[in-house]
Amino acid sequence: MTGIDNRPRLPESGPWQEVWYLKLNQPEARRALWLRFTLLRTLEGKRVAEVWAIAFEDGAAPRKIGLKNTHALETFAHRAGGGVAIAESDFADARTSGSVISDAHAIRWDLEMRPAAEAGFDFVPSALRRLGLVKNLAVTPFEDLRFSGWSEVDGVRCAWENAPGMQGHLAGPKNGHSWAWGHCNHFVDESGAPSDLVFDGLSARARLGSARSTPLLSTFYVRYGGREYALNGVRHLLRTRSRYSPVTWQFEARAGSMAFRGEVRAALEDFAGVTYEDTDGSLLYCHNSKISDMTLEVFREGAREARFTADGTVAFEFVSREKHPGVEFVI
16 A cells, blocks of 8 residues: 555455545636546445546636546556546546536546656655554645646636646545645745745544544645655654634644644635545545635744745645535535
């Protein structure tokens, strides 16, 4: 289960869930696209491969269109040379194309992607994996991507040119209990100038049996000033503070003399709700926004060194075992 890459981990038998997901933003248009390739094999014998998509538009007439198509697990294929396919949709490290269609809507895409910088991150502390306390894979193979190509929502085509985004990979015998996740690679500094800052963070609770969960545990990735800070060791878990609600996530993470203090913000109408099925048949509810806002402050030896903001370009989701009544569920 180790390795920051997109190799499928699907075993020959047993309950399993595996996900490859992508998000990309058009900052000026406040538009975003979320794509998800999913495998699910449950204890009760369900075997499916699914393709999901949500198109976010936060303009004069905001809308969120979410779709998924479900296929037999046998439609999943691992392509020679890398990449995966589910039915007619494909994903590889450098390209994705496909479609998700319902009676009411259709989302199609054909996108090339290239790293703006080679950067990946493993959310799971290696010590916890060695001890067998965490059995899941949770990695971001590509923290800082640029997408070019097109997407189409209900016949209206949109061009993407060097759009900022990322790509992640999850796998394991079952999902966690609940979590908050965020990512952004489109910030400006205090003067309004573009920055190469990248943020990726996870605050999660693991399941303990059917009804209990662990305390909140958090790991973070920050690229700042040309240096990568991978805050995913046990010592980082002990020094990190994090709390989230449906509309805000506040955290502070430390690495030696450096500290990163952040706040992610979203309105309830920014979220699109989707329902996930776990391998034991239980349900999780993902409240998903790709058009959130964020402030990140950097401290060195206790003194604030820099402050960055992101407006409408932040991925923010909170996943729980209950639906939030103020969020519209689209899938």
